[in-house]
Amino acid sequence: MSRKPKKLLNNPNDVPAEQLEGLIYACGDKLIKVEGYSGVYRNDIKADQVVVVTGGGSGHEPMFAGYVGKGLADAAALGEIFASPSPDIIIETTKAAQKGQGVLFVYGNYAGDNMNFDIAAELLEEEGIQVKTVRVTDDISAAPLSRMSDRRGVAGDMYVLKIAGAAVEAGYDLDKVHEVTAKANFNTRTMGVALGACSIPQTGKFNFELADDELELGMGIHGEPGVRRQKMASADEINGEMIERLCADIELKAGDKVCVTINNLGASTYTELLIANRKVHQVLSECSIQIHDTLIGGYCTSQEMAGYSITIFRLDDELQKLYDMPCDSFAWRK
Amino acid sequence: MSRKPKKLLNNPNDVPAEQLEGLIYACGDKLIKVEGYSGVYRNDIKADQVVVVTGGGSGHEPMFAGYVGKGLADAAALGEIFASPSPDIIIETTKAAQKGQGVLFVYGNYAGDNMNFDIAAELLEEEGIQVKTVRVTDDISAAPLSRMSDRRGVAGDMYVLKIAGAAVEAGYDLDKVHEVTAKANFNTRTMGVALGACSIPQTGKFNFELADDELELGMGIHGEPGVRRQKMASADEINGEMIERLCADIELKAGDKVCVTINNLGASTYTELLIANRKVHQVLSECSIQIHDTLIGGYCTSQEMAGYSITIFRLDDELQKLYDMPCDSFAWRK
Numbered sequence: 009m010s011r012k013p014k015k016l017l018n019n020p021n022d023v024p025a026e027q028l029e030g031l032i033y034a035c036g037d038k039l040i041k042v043e044g045y046s047g048v049y050r051n052d053i054k055a056d057q058v059v060v061v062t063g064g065g066s067g068h069e070p071m072f073a074g075y076v077g078k079g080l081a082d083a084a085a086l087g088e089i090f091a092s093p094s095p096d097i098i099i100e101t102t103k104a105a106q107k108g109q110g111v112l113f114v115y116g117n118y119a120g121d122n123m124n125f126d127i128a129a130e131l132l133e134e135e136g137i138q139v140k141t142v143r144v145t146d147d148i149s150a151a152p153l154s155r156m157s158d159r160r161g162v163a164g165d166m167y168v169l170k171i172a173g174a175a176v177e178a179g180y181d182l183d184k185v186h187e188v189t190a191k192a193n194f195n196t197r198t199m200g201v202a203l204g205a206c207s208i209p210q211t212g213k214f215n216f217e218l219a220d221d222e223l224e225l226g227m228g229i230h231g232e233p234g235v236r237r238q239k240m241a242s243a244d245e246i247n248g249e250m251i252e253r254l255c256a257d258i259e260l261k262a263g264d265k266v267c268v269t270i271n272n273l274g275a276s277t278y279t280e281l282l283i284a285n286r287k288v289h290q291v292l293s294e295c296s297i298q299i300h301d302t303l304i305g306g307y308c309t310s311q312e313m314a315g316y317s318i319t320i321f322r323l324d325d326e327l328q329k330l331y332d333m334p335c336d337s338f339a340w341r342k
Numbered sequence: 343m344s345r346k347p348k349k350l351l352n353n354p355n356d357v358p359a360e361q362l363e364g365l366i367y368a369c370g371d372k373l374i375k376v377e378g379y380s381g382v383y384r385n386d387i388k389a390d391q392v393v394v395v396t397g398g399g400s401g402h403e404p405m406f407a408g409y410v411g412k413g414l415a416d417a418a419a420l421g422e423i424f425a426s427p428s429p430d431i432i433i434e435t436t437k438a439a440q441k442g443q444g445v446l447f448v449y450g451n452y453a454g455d456n457m458n459f460d461i462a463a464e465l466l467e468e469e470g471i472q473v474k475t476v477r478v479t480d481d482i483s484a485a486p487l488s489r490m491s492d493r494r495g496v497a498g499d500m501y502v503l504k505i506a507g508a509a510v511e512a513g514y515d516l517d518k519v520h521e522v523t524a525k526a527n528f529n530t531r532t533m534g535v536a537l538g539a540c541s542i543p544q545t546g547k548f549n550f551e552l553a554d555d556e557l558e559l560g561m562g563i564h565g566e567p568g569v570r571r572q573k574m575a576s577a578d579e580i581n582g583e584m585i586e587r588l589c590a591d592i593e594l595k596a597g598d599k600v601c602v603t604i605n606n607l608g609a610s611t612y613t614e615l616l617i618a619n620r621k622v623h624q625v626l627s628e629c630s631i632q633i634h635d636t637l638i639g640g641y642c643t644s645q646e647m648a649g650y651s652i653t654i655f656r657l658d659d660e661l662q663k664l665y666d667m668p669c670d671s672f673a674w675r676k
């Protein structure tokens with residue numbers, strides 16, 4: 009592993025700002041930049057709606073700014089690569105977007121994000137802006153189910169944001185948006201596999217190392233250690249274990265209905281993602297689990313990490329109704 | 343470059359079949375497999391419509407099967423990785439899909455595809471099925487403009503298929519679908535850059551080699567040689583050259599309206615794609631070119647090739663009307 013990261017960039021320090029600019033350009037006039045802060049909000053927030061604010065470190069594109077749009081998040085506050093946005097970014101982004109009907113923060117459960125979003129919530133409350141919070145905790149590798157609130161938020165953010173945004177569109181008030189979004193988080197579970205490491209542009213170094221014949225099961229999206237390293241194996245063997253662990257963790261039973269995402273963490277081929285989806289569908293079918301919808305692609309990446317994650321989102325009647333509502337953002341159009 | 347390809351697969355010989363199965367699973371009941379042949383067609387072809395058949399080698403997922411859906415292609419015939427489908431696959435796929443109103447073949451301009459689709463067309467004509475053909479020739483690096491018909495088809499396939507499928511939905515007859523699809527091809531230009539090579543699962547070897555400090559401008563999606571190799575440079579420098587070459591080739595002028603795709607060839611980060619989009623938008627704005635729509639992601643990949651391509655699709659009133667029509671496939675929903 010003497011190889012070095014190789015990316016076509018300008019000044020590495022300008023990466024977060026330049027990529028945000030590229031994303032805003034791609035959205036026409038739908039996204040508005042928060043002046044002076046690395047945040048964005050959508051241009052068509054209604055005057056009487058609850059506002060959903062997400063955010064986190066950059067480097068996971070199209071997460072988070074790519075999920076700002078009708079029926080998803082209303083605004084996103086963005087940090088440096090793999091680093092939480094500071095409280096002032098969160099505060100100014102929220103103020104630019106909010107309409108006096110309350111704000112729901114939805115973000116992945118990491119110490120830095122928790123601290124900064126909590127400080128922002130406190131300061132916003134002091135100014136009379138009501139804030140509630142759902143921390144996404146979908147990564148089953150990060151802690152046992154008994155300590156679900158210690159788990160990290162990864163690709164499952166997308167389902168939790170989908171439900172929050174749909175609940176807003178459906179006219180739910182803040183308490184109800186919060187309640188159904190928390191339920192969505194409880195019904196979302198993810199597990200990943202890595203074949204190669206990610207790197208941060210500023211350091212120009214890989215975050216971890218994997219031997220040429222090794223894979224890592226359950227690593228996090230910043231390279232946090234997973235559940236084990238092992239020699240390369242067959243796709244069906246690894247994907248079979250991942251989907252079985254997910255089904256066990258969420259206690260799926262025959263007749264349940266789920267959505268599935270096979271999320272490219274960066275450098276995996278579509279070939280591998282599709283072959284993973286084949287196994288996931290086979291296992292779920294054998295267990296008489298109904299698959300309502302399947303998404304395959306780069307939804308929450310980790311720079312050039314070779315690998316992918318599998319997310320299961322269990323539906324009930326309310327969640328299905330909200331899931332089926334349209335949404336329109338850079339990352340997800342439905 | 344002693345590194346070897348690293349992918350999570352089962353038997354490499356089963357890759358085309360297994361990934362197609364994974365893609366069909368992802369589409370619910372919208373895609374039907376051609377029995378005994380590696381082809382698919384959509385489940386809702388109308389009884390009185392012209393049918394658009396695409397295809398080519400596998401390995402470029404989500405191209406080609408991912409573009410089978412309402413408002414895009416009606417069917418796709420698929421070969422082994424980086425190898426044309428044989429005439430019998432094309433014939434059986436076409437027969438399964440066609441409705442007696444004529445068939446338009448749309449595929450990338452490669453010797454193997456040309457030969458096999460031409461043989462298939464001839465044999466289908468003998469059975470009374472009318473076939474016309476548009477070969478996509480969007481890769482400006484493959485030959486000078488004076489020999490446009492020698493150029494390869496790459497990511498631009500997506501725009502040409504979009505227009506063909508929309509023309510069918512708009513009720514055009516075969517001659518008119520053929521005419522407007524040929525016009526779409528003439529208005530589509532692509533250029534790529536590679537930072538790392540692709541590999542074919544069966545060989546387990548990279549198709550070409552690039553030094554750690556080198557990039558290649560204009561290579562093809564199977565690793566065909568590009569216009570030059572050079573030392574790594576800044577993103578703005580390379581992207582600026584690419585967009586300027588594209589604008590010159592298609593002779594864009596102030597007031598023209600275009601769509602843009604930044605297509606991930608495999609292992610590039612979203613970071614790099616977004617930073618490329620930033621430069622493309624800046625240059626086009628400076629030239630008073632209007633950008634109607636922008637797509638960024640994996641639309642025509644080349645296994646794990648690190649790199650991306652930029653496609654420009656110039657609109658006129660008819661093409662814009664057809665482009666704005668809805669479409670619904672695995673790869674593109676609008």
